[in-house]
Amino acid sequence: MTKMMLRAAVVSLTALSSGLLFAPTPAVAQVGQASLRGTITAPADNPVVEVTAVEISTGLRRTVPADANGAYNFASLRAGTYRLEIKQRNGTRNSDALTLRVGQVAGLDLDLAAAGTPAPTGTAGEATPGDTPATGAAAAGDEIVVTGNRIRSLSGGQVGSVISSRLIEQLPQNNRNFLAFADLAPGVRFLEDSSGTSRIQGGAQDSRTVNVFIDGVSQKDYVLKNGITGQDTSSGNPFPQLAIGEYQVLSSNYKAEFDQVSSVAITAGTKSGTNEFHGEAFFDFTNQDLRDRRPSEIFPTNIPKADTSNKQFGAALGGPIIKDKMHFFGTYEGKRISSPYDVRPNNDFPISSVPEQYRDNFGTFAQTFKEDLYFGKIDIVPTDNDLIELSGKYRNESGLQNTTGIDAASTSTLNKVDEKRGLLRWQHTGNQWINDVRLSYEDAVFSPTPASDGITQFFQATQRFGTAVSRTDLLRFGAGSNFQSKGQKGWTFQDDFTFTGFQGHTIKVGGKAKWVKLNSLEQNLTNPLYTYDVNAIPGVAFNDTLPYRLQFGATTDASGNATVRSKNFQIGFYAQDDWDVTSHLTLNLGLRWDYERTPAYLDYVTPAVNVAAVSPENYPNLIGADYNINDFITDGSKRKAFKGAWQPRLGFTYRFDDAGRFSMFGGYGRSYDRNQFDFLQQEVSQGRFQVRSFNFIGNDSVNPCTPSQTCIAWNPIYLTDAGRQQLLGAATGGGSEFRFMKNDLKVPYSDQFSLGVRGRFSPVELEFGVTHIESNDGFVFLLGNRRPDGSFFFNDPTSATDIPQSPFTFTPSGYGSIILGSNGLKTNSDAAYFKLTKVYSASSPWSIDATYTYTRAEENRQFGETYSLDYAQISDYPTLRSSGVPRHRFVIAGSVDTPIGVTFSSKFQIESPSFVKGFIDNADPFGRVLVGRQTAGLGDAWGRRQLDFAFTKYVPIGFVNDQARIRMRLDILNVMNDRNYVDFNANASDPAFGQRSSYSIGGNAPRTIKLSAGFSF
Template sequence: EFKIQTSQYDSGYGTRVPNTNLITRSGENQFHGDAWEFVRNDIFNANAFFRNATGQPRANLKQNQFGGTIGGPIKKDKLFFFSSYQGTRQVNGLDPDASLSTLLLPPLTNDRSAATIGSQFCPANKAPAMQTRYLTFAGGVQVACDGSNINPVALHLLQLKLPDGSYAIPTPQTILFSGANAGLGFSSYSLPSAYDENQYLLNVDYVISKKQTLSGRFYDATANTLRSFGTNFFRSPETPNTPGFPENEYDKDYITSVKLTSVLTSNVANEARITCTLANIDETGPGVPSAASIGMTPATPLFPEPPDFTIRGSLGGFRLGNIHNDYRSSTKTYSGEDTLSWVHGKQTIRTGVFVFRQDLQSFSSQSRGRITFQNFTDFLLGMSAAQNGSPQGFSNIQSIEANVGLGPRGEVVRSYTIDHGSAFVQDDTKITSRLTLNLGLRWEYLPPSWGPSGDLGNAWPSLLQLAPIPPASGTYLGTTVPANYNPNQINPYTGQPFGSPPAGVFVRPTKSYYANGAPLDSFAPRFGLAWQPGSKQTRVVVRGGYGWFYQLPSDGGNAPNTAQNNTQPFAQLFSDTGASNSASTLQKPFPTTTLGFVLRTPASRLTDRVIGPDFLIPKLQQWNLNVQYRFSPSLALDLGYVGSYGNNLLLAYDSNQPLLATPGHPVNCGLPSTPAGLGVSAAVFGTVGVDALGCVTTNTSANAYLRVPIVGETPTALQAHQSLGASWYNSMQATFRQQISHGLTFQVAYTFSKSEANTTVYNDQRNLNLDWARTSFDRTHRVITNFSYDLPSLRTNGFGGAMLRGWSISGIVIVQSGLPMSLTDRNGGSVYGFAGPATITLCPGATYKDLVTSGTTGSRLRNWINKSAICNGPAIGSDGSLGYGNTGQSIANGPGQFNTDFSIGKTTTVRGLREDAQLAFRVEFYNALNHPQFSNPGTTLGTANFGVITQTSVAPRLIQFGLKYLF
């Protein structure tokens, strides 16, 4: 049984809102148990929408879930047990995250010779109206029509075949003949994933005496997962994975909990609990060729596999490989709590303490790296800016990202310890027979996570600003290491110790990223009431509550906007975009990995990262007010308001966004005024706009890295993770419920809400006030209806009566608004070195309402967005490079959702192990009406996926059969 704490007034709960309690059964003096099997098979299912659209057969789906429970006495009235087992065996070709991939592809054929590919994709062979589609994003050299300049690495990948004989970059299943993407390939692939899990649970309860009970809970689970298209972690829906790059995952989880319940007096009780958990994850990407075999140099020699290739643009969008396929972690958690309860007259008072420690060690997956191309023709060339003659100084590889470190395969090894303590007091008082007040106060001790191995690298803004333009000899100012930095740690790339921090490196006073520890004033008040107005009426009840909740920051977890990377000296972060990545080629996309302390010079292009340095605890305030009117003992209406406000929330923004220069107001005066001083050729120096005084006087894409506030760091470096975010949530909630009456139970719940935050930063990285917008999960309207009806039993004896009795039906219907979309422009922000995502630019006179086309969902799958309302972004640079757009975030909605799940079942008394033993049979229909429900379209202007829907959000109709024997 799961219980989710949603009220605000109980101070016994803190952090991790909403709190979820998992309650498992205990044994009794009689033996009870059950056994079950639930079965799914694709012969009963409908086909997926896009599988139908491309003429592909129904996807494979076979699932068996089976198990049983048994509980009873070991020693009557003294010692009891309850145990369960559940096994899952699944082969699933319908999982949209792991098994299905619908792609817009370049119109490749099975002839993968350089001459054929050159003829297909050179702009010179196309009609004038179609040439733009085939131009590279970098500009300069284009694909030769004879294929003579196709990069050997690209050609090798195009000719690479998978074990089944198909190409790693697929030949499309179909070619589109109409619409904006006419001539491109459209394919829907289903590769069955597999999931095998075994779960074991054992509960033991020992009655020590009438006043004391000792309980133990033991859980063990092992799972093996094959994801045919790799992990979905941070996967963009605009670049789905191609077949051939799966992921194997092994999970092992243990939970042990021991509780002592003591009745101290007739009105005082105490509950003490100790819990230990262990969670291990091991993910690997099998079957990938080595980087050397296709002519590439990997991001690190310790991980000799090729990177993730992400290809987007006007010729389709897809990914070859997956940067997040390789990951390992081990998480150990220890907690203890004690709660004392005292009932005194009309008061119930509880007080307690809680302590918690979590040790996490993970091996990051990002040593594989990722390279991104803004068009398929850029991939075909794979040249540096010097080779392709890009007028904006772009390599054909638009961006690179990798994080390499000390792990055996070059992984970043992240070790964190998270400590947490709390204490609370709660007073629930019945003031009168019609008014109850709940008053509570909780104190939280929440220090930042810290690294026991002393390897948490960080850069501090205040120290970087001491030398915004570094000397030619370089500086280490800005680099910091923790108090427990270990100079004897061996650098695997040199075989030598890292050594003592050089002059300029600051040793932080703490073992965390931050300058300070836990604030000691984190008190969280709670208040609640339940009031029945009047003196005699029994139909109306008013309930309300208010509370503060401090959240547990996680610098190493998967929470949004927490840092996932590490930097010097024990790790090296590559995150270069645009002209900062000008030297990248397909043969060698990444700089050479060295680790250690790296000097910042005017010619360097570092990508360090900032956390803090001030540590603040995120805080959430929640409140509600609810009125319930009961029409009858079984029929009631609830109408209420629920709201919340969060502050000190973590957000991430690019703090090194370039400044804008003019001849009258130059920037960064004092730069070297020679090509050698900037580490560039004389030809390049003539394009970067640096005058004789070392001042930058012009704005271009090529000189963005010289206009940054901290020279020597790229425009996309110094991503700052700071507690500057806030959020609002407001909602009206109405629930009409019928408790069981004549066999019928139903509930209709409607929510009208708005969720806003500024924790995702687009456009100008220096003006966070512009980022207030609806959150990505906001749904304005949401209606959920659930019902259960026990069909009337006919009073008939014998076999006929047994067959007609015990039938029931139930269902859940969900109707909700679509999710918000933020529309971006891949060309936007180029004058700022692509420091942050740029939104689109609305044409004069157009409004947000003009952005979404009209008609049925099915008629708009390829044109959800009205492109005629969108214009080119503002040209700011002297080279025509663009600024940011004039729109905000979450400015339009995607498709809504209408889903119905339905089940029919029968319960029959069959005896057997017990006289009252029952057999329950169920048939469950998921998406019973087989209603296609779609994900949002692509949202990046300038790509083939923009405004095109290629994914469904809900599986087609699935049917599951279940059989359960209860005794």
């Protein structure tokens, strides 16, 4: 798309929005909103004229006309509890209360002729989806209560679940991350590592493909990997849990409104103030005295428990500023955490084999974390047709972080996250159309730095199994290496327009334009790294004096500024028609198109020195190579932004009966994501801050280097800054690595198919479905080095000693390795799932959500790994079972109000063992083989199992108002004290391949008691 076309598109979008702003049209958010439509049957002499939905807690009113048949359509309402005012030619009637959930597409037919007689004055009941509204609502004058058919689902091929506010409040958890319950949806997992970092995973795709929408605004991280801003390496939460009303999790086949997502889409609605003042406060606490021993504190010998402390606290307040017209809501949540992590060698390598002077680096140590989260919101209802919302979030985090593994405490990182978001939204409602205008701002920065400076030393042991050779990482100690500052900052303008003037159709069109500046500063080896092969020197039991490799970073930009900035522009349009073809068949027909321009990638000019270094004259190894380096070299005009992101989204629902109790659903959708900026910026950043790499002759027993400018004899002077500067001057390229991005990079996408049936057997709902998801064109880094004959592996069938090794040491003269950025990662996932749901209600005070998912997933690269340096091309990797997806997974959660006034809730999850892959390098027959096997799991029966309980007691106190109460709560996490190990031997040549390789349980806590207290009114 030319710049003129882009300018025209933006002008068109702005003009459309401006016209809608000043036209008598409604405005509502599309993503995450509920809709309600149906038919009201009335006597011929007293037809229905219009219907008004009144949000009971705020007085918010929305009115739509009814056609001659009594059909009405509320195309977009925020989740909440409503009553319907049904205006007839003669008089007005009221319905019972009914609850609409976030993202729900509901149908409700009413028969006024069967409504009965005027009801006595009383308290309105509450009807939840799936329940028949009860009679007994307040009546005045000629008003009567209308009893209707049960709310029926009109959702199409979407697969997912709704997590209600009750589930968020009642289910046991240890981190107050509202996303922790997303795994109740088919194919979704919520995972934590030993540092407390959490992530969402959908099917066989990694976390960067996820997107979260809060109040209709994307929280996508354009730079880093975890899908949501602030979540890359953080024990924190993306949003205060007190501010979340409820949320919807979609694991496949979302509608055309959803963008920049190819796996899980999560849409959440925030709370608003009401016509009454309400508030709450809480404090959660646990420490080492309230938990069982971790496995590493038991095996191989008992040691004292490591100090642990987890304090979480917060408060919220909301209420009216002007009753029915203006409300406020605000909340704060904080975390103060001290948690243990273990430092130990990989693959159960005995610590006793490490010299005594290094053993103090092993053991258990503490990491700390601090988070402060704020959210505030004001909503204004100036007329019955308008809603204005202004909201903002601020997130601030800091801490000393490390993770269980080989990294000593001295290498810890000082983490910092700072995030600000703001949203101004105008919602305007007309008779037959709805419009939602949103202007949002974001500023998110992730900036880790080393906790200590100096040099870093890295020990590796060489292990041989027959002809196979592999390395085991033992210890990295000394200075830290993580130095980054990455983030995004900019504005987004969105407009969504809904038209309901055509009978049976709900037509939505919308567009979004975004101007966002992406920033990346990465200087990860400002502290030099020396790597040692401890078995390299014959006759020396443990070589800790002669490193085989030195890596360090150095600024090359004359200004000394290594930050990469890119002023990105994004634009997207969609159209969606939810078409009630008949009373039994609904079609969801959608199409969207997205475009993104990344100047840092598109306008990049490959430096002449880089071009010369890989030219045939200077690096003839590429003459016979299996790729053309010119496909990765650009003069600033060879790269075009991708314009083919057309994404059809099709779904259907067929209801077998008039009440909609039983239905079949299905759909197909294509969804494009985006290439992560952290990858794209690397060829630019390498020109400003380069990693230098030098190998030392004779110090590598696995892959010895051939003497060159970057393969030299070791000299102790290289341990000093002066010695490293000497190396920079001696080598032509100073040992700098190359990053080359392919000129025609593609955009990752997935194709999603679903088919299933739903049934409502009061009070439970059942669902069975199958899904198929293919993801393609995932970003990948490949090794561009080649041997002198152009080959990747040395292939000599007559050799009995040589084994295939990647050509890391065959670099351009004076330079480090060539790393190529390309596409080619792909996954396939076939799943069958069964879901049972029973919603809590006042008349039936218990709930249950249960999901079983069976998944067969395949991938052409180890799950979550982007660097693929073991084979020449990504096409050389065999497609094997996915390492990140369990075959069987069952999650069940529920709660019940007991007769003794205690609410009991529980969550249980169990999944089959994971799959691990490893390489076998063979000399005879010559070749590198990638193999895999299922891990040992816990008794070979399951890979992860956890049962949690929570007991909550509310004590009314009659202070402030009649709803004031004290809350006391006891959570017991991991009741059965399951040891869910996370590390398994990945050395395919080792007889212990697939067996547990450490006592780490990652983010899976041992049995832990958490105490909580709170107050609400």
